[in-house]
Amino acid sequence: MRQSDLKLDGNAIAGLLREIFTMEMTNAESTCAGCGKVHAVGRVDVYLNAPGVVVRCPACEQVLMRIVRGRGRYWIDLTGTRCLEFKE
C-alpha cells in the first residue's frame, strides 16, 4: 500500500465525530494552532491506519487532533486545534 492510500479526508471520521460530539461535525471549522489556517473538518487530512486517529492540517501537516478509543473510553487531544467552530 502506498502513502496516498493511507491519507483520507475528514469525511472518514464523520461517524466517529458524531459519536463524540453528538452532532454532524464535517461542516465545523477548525483553526490550526500551528499555521492559523481554517479548514472545514470534512476537508482535513485523516490517518486511520495507526493506533489512533490522527487528524492533520492540510496546509502545514501539523497534528490537529488525536483520538484514541479503547477499553470503553476516548482520549482526545485537541492541542493542535486552536478553535473549533460549529452551529448549535
Next chain:
Amino acid sequence: MAFISRGFRGKRRDTASGSRVPPGQHVVDDFPVLSAGPTPRVPLSEWSFSIVGELDEPKTWTWDEFRRLPSETVSVDIHCVTKWSKLDTSWTGVSVETILEGVETAADYAVAYCDGGYTTNLPVDDLRGRQAWIAFEYDGQPLDPEHGGPARLLVPHLYLWKSAKWVRGISLQAEDEPGFWESNGYHNRGDPWREQRYWGD
C-alpha cells in the same frame, strides 16, 4: 484487491506458535503499514543520527559514519497494538547498546525522536542489553520508507509503536516524558505479554 475471503487462511499458525503470540494478538503473514502522517523522505546525504540530552557532549553520526558501526542481523517477532503479530522477521541494524557504548549518562529515561515529529518514550533499560536496534534493513533489503526507512528504532519486546519509524535520535533524560501515543491514552511502557495497551492496563 484481494479476492480471497479473510476467513480462508489455510494452515493457521496461531495455534502452533501459541507460546510466541502474546494475549489478544493474531499472526499475520503480510506486513501492514501503519502511519500517523505523511511518509518523510530525507536524502541520505542529509540524514544523521544523534544522542542528545543528559550526556557530556551530544554525539552525531552521518549516514556513512552510522553504517560503519558494527551491525547485526536478528530474527525477531513483532507485535502491533492493533492486534497483529508477525513472527520471524529479519532485520539488520546497529544495536542501541553499541550506540551508547562509551556514553556516560545518569539518565533513566529516553525519548526517540523522528522525522515527521513522532516521538516515543522508553526507560533506558529497555534500550540497552542488545534488545533494541536502529534497523536499516528488512529481509536483507534497505528498509522501505513506508516501514520507516532509511532507519527505524526496533524494540521487539514492546508493542511496535515504540519501534519509531524514521528515527533520527535519542534524547537521554532524567525525567520520563510521554511520547506521541503515550501522552494520549496508550500505555507508558507497552509490554505485549502483559497486554499493556492503554492507560490503566
